[in-house]
Amino acid sequence: MLDPTQRFSNRVENYLKYRPGYPHEIIDLLKAECGLTTALTIADLGSGTGLLSEMFLKEGNRVFGVEPNAEMRSAGEKTLGKYAKFVSINAAAEHTTLPDHSIDFVTAGQAFHWFNREQARLEFLRILKTTGWVVLAWNGFRVEKSPLIAGYQQIILRYGTDYQEVRREVTGLNLESFFAPGCYKSAQFEHQQLFDFEGLKGRLLSASYAPQADHPTFDLMIEELRHLFDTTQKDGKVAFDYDTEVYYGKIEPA
Numbered sequence: 001m002l003d004p005t006q007r008f009s010n011r012v013e014n015y016l017k018y019r020p021g022y023p024h025e026i027i028d029l030l031k032a033e034c035g036l037t038t039a040l041t042i043a044d045l046g047s048g049t050g051l052l053s054e055m056f057l058k059e060g061n062r063v064f065g066v067e068p069n070a071e072m073r074s075a076g077e078k079t080l081g082k083y084a085k086f087v088s089i090n091a092a093a094e095h096t097t098l099p100d101h102s103i104d105f106v107t108a109g110q111a112f113h114w115f116n117r118e119q120a121r122l123e124f125l126r127i128l129k130t131t132g133w134v135v136l137a138w139n140g141f142r143v144e145k146s147p148l149i150a151g152y153q154q155i156i157l158r159y160g161t162d163y164q165e166v167r168r169e170v171t172g173l174n175l176e177s178f179f180a181p182g183c184y185k186s187a188q189f190e191h192q193q194l195f196d197f198e199g200l201k202g203r204l205l206s207a208s209y210a211p212q213a214d215h216p217t218f219d220l221m222i223e224e225l226r227h228l229f230d231t232t233q234k235d236g237k238v239a240f241d242y243d244t245e246v247y248y249g250k251i252e253p254a
Contacts, residue, residue, distance in 0.1 A: 046111025184249025
């Protein structure tokens with residue numbers, strides 16, 4: 001597969017416009033379960049365009065956005081530059097450059113499956129305070145949600161350049177070996193975007209495995225997507241449903 005740190009370089013515009021943020025219930029959960037307050041410092045690893053970082057910045061937290069991809073990092077800096085407590089760092093999750101034991105929450109949204117988990121775990125331990133938490137979040141779509149989502153998955157199964165490999169990376173995560181045994185919990189929230197056809201197309205093209213315009217199957221893929229939209233739309237819109245999964249807990253030295 002393509003180097004994970006380079007996969008989204010030519011997809012930034014669509015990522016900015018059409019990728020979902022995260023439900024605010026995540027913040028409420030972390031306040032209730034992990035003692036999140038505005039005084040605590042966040043390191044958002046693989047921060048990309050800043051979708052997860054911004055949730056914490058809006059709360060008033062100091063956030064270090066750690067992103068190795070230049071194009072994604074630049075987009076995040078433009079989006080989050082209005083927040084005085086945002087610091088952008090050109091680094092990777094495995095080597096953040098952050099000081100030892102300086103972070104209260106390490107977060108990763110939509111990015112964790114790209115990390116070298118053994119190296120990242122050691123880095124998390126290095127930068128987290130002894131009271132620190134790890135929070136992982138994904139916006140995942142489920143085929144049983146609607147005919148739109150079922151049809152969308154069939155399209156990416158048919159045309160995605162390496163969707164099966166990426167899918168295995170996500171579904172094959174062994175979180176038991178990453179967190180301390182018995183020291184993590186999970187929660188799930190419903191989330192939704194409404195798209196016209198251009199929005200649905202942009203959502204597809206924001207994915208790292210979606211063929212781009214110069215690919216021989218691109219036109220066929222878009223034709224099928226158009227048909228899917230036409231058969232599932234209501235008043236010119238479709239509802240794109242997600243199950244947002246959140247995993248939160250502590251990690252300990254091996």
